[in-house]
Amino acid sequence: MREKPKNFDLTVVETEAKSLLRQAKKIDSWFLSRYNMNIYRGCQHDCSYCDGRTEKYQVEGSFGQQVTVKTNAGELLARELDPQRRRKPLIKGFIGLGGGVGDAYQPLEKKYKLTRKILSLIKKNGFPVHILTKSTLVERDLDIIGQINKKESAMVSMSFSSVDDAISKIFEPKVSVPSQRLKTLAAFKQKGILGGMYLMPVIPFITDAPDMMENCFKRAAKINLDFITVAGMTLKPGRQKDTFYKILNKHYPDLIPQYEIIYQDKKWGSPTSEYIHSFNQFLLDLSEKYNLPLRIPVTLFKKWMPVKDRIVVTLEHLDYLTKLRGQKSSYGYAAYSISQLKSPLTDMRHSLTSIKGVGNVTERIILDILNTGSSSYYDHLMGLN
Numbered sequence: 001m002r003e004k005p006k007n008f009d010l011t012v013v014e015t016e017a018k019s020l021l022r023q024a025k026k027i028d029s030w031f032l033s034r035y036n037m038n039i040y041r042g043c044q045h046d047c048s049y050c051d052g053r054t055e056k057y058q059v060e061g062s063f064g065q066q067v068t069v070k071t072n073a074g075e076l077l078a079r080e081l082d083p084q085r086r087r088k089p090l091i092k093g094f095i096g097l098g099g100g101v102g103d104a105y106q107p108l109e110k111k112y113k114l115t116r117k118i119l120s121l122i123k124k125n126g127f128p129v130h131i132l133t134k135s136t137l138v139e140r141d142l143d144i145i146g147q148i149n150k151k152e153s154a155m156v157s158m159s160f161s162s163v164d165d166a167i168s169k170i171f172e173p174k175v176s177v178p179s180q181r182l183k184t185l186a187a188f189k190q191k192g193i194l195g196g197m198y199l200m201p202v203i204p205f206i207t208d209a210p211d212m213m214e215n216c217f218k219r220a221a222k223i224n225l226d227f228i229t230v231a232g233m234t235l236k237p238g239r240q241k242d243t244f245y246k247i248l249n250k251h252y253p254d255l256i257p258q259y260e261i262i263y264q265d266k267k268w269g270s271p272t273s274e275y276i277h278s279f280n281q282f283l284l285d286l287s288e289k290y291n292l293p294l295r296i297p298v299t300l301f302k303k304w305m306p307v308k309d310r311i312v313v314t315l316e317h318l319d320y321l322t323k324l325r326g327q328k329s330s331y332g333y334a335a336y337s338i339s340q341l342k343s344p345l346t347d348m349r350h351s352l353t354s355i356k357g358v359g360n361v362t363e364r365i366i367l368d369i370l371n372t373g374s375s376s377y378y379d380h381l382m383g384l385n
């Protein structure tokens with residue numbers, strides 16, 4: 001590991017990593033990714049609420065002031081995707097780029113161009129890609145992302161805490177402001193590349209007001225985004241909470257007592273369920289009003305996505321939507337059981353109810369997907385028909 005001289009307040013550590021591509025145990029229904037990676041560990045964007053600085057991720061150095069660059073990322077991925085080197089072929093699925101503990105398009109990418117190299121390998125090996133970033137630098141790679149989209153599928157999404165440029169400058173001053181991010185997303189949409197808004201985290205008592213949330217839906221709909229996914233903010237005790245509280249104290253000191261009430265969970269740092277309910281309750285109305293699904297519609301990828309993954313995602317999305325309506329759901333349990341099955345679902349067509357969590361309704365949904373490629377009930381709840 002080689003430490004480079006300090007560049008203003010940033011320390012760049014170049015390293016040769018041992019591996020890059022991580023294969024998830026099951027498809028991730030929030031991002032539809034099967035694989036992900038961190039090309040950079042640490043993030044120059046240094047958003048005040050970033051969960052990546054939490055101690056559990058063990059990001060080296062002071063978060064925001066030090067970034068580790070995996071300089072051999074391209075060589076590693078070339079090896080990891082090479083079918084000749086694998087005992088079992090990789091299942092086809094989205095490779096997720098971004099988020100985690102470092103944005104793939106943070107300013108260092110201008111110099112290292114590692115993300116671009118990774119994209120050319122993804123294209124060469126015929127995988128789909130889903131990029132999640134807060135940086136307009138992603139537009140540099142519109143050409144190659146467009147080529148991946150023609151060959152396979154590509155999605156470009158961006159995360160927001162609101163669409164208010166002034167608030168963004170307080171909590172995430174080192175990233176492109178929301179109005180610029182929206183322009184970038186629009187540029188990808190104009191090229192026929194799917195994408196959405198991850199409205200996460202919603203900042204309690206600041207960006208969670210109904211009119212602010214509605215503005216996000218309005219702006220996302222205006223540029224024809226394909227979905228909007230909303231999530232609250234976690235505040236884990238330690239580096240994450242301390243950093244966020246410094247900003248809160250400076251700009252919104254009166255809100256501290258309210259934060260103390262909703263952030264009592266020491267383990268996960270989640271706000272109370274009553275608080276989550278307060279903004280969840282109007283999401284369904286906004287989703288319907290602006291015709292924006294609250295999750296990435298898996299139906300869009302039915303031509304190539306393995307059927308088991310489509311079923312798992314469909315059931316997890318149904319679980320979310322059912323609970324959002326205040327109803328109980330066993331779809332999530334069924335999705336998990338199915339994700340752990342060793343035998344193909346097509347072999348179990350006549351014994352689906354023997355799978356834990358699968359009752360008669362879930363059985364009908366699964367059969368619908370096995371027979372037609374998608375579930376009409378799911379399409380209805382997602383507002384797709």
Ligand code: SF4
Nearest residue numbers: 043045046047050102
């Ligand atoms: S861009 Fe993402 S990874 Fe980077 S600091 Fe902000 S929230 Fe964290």
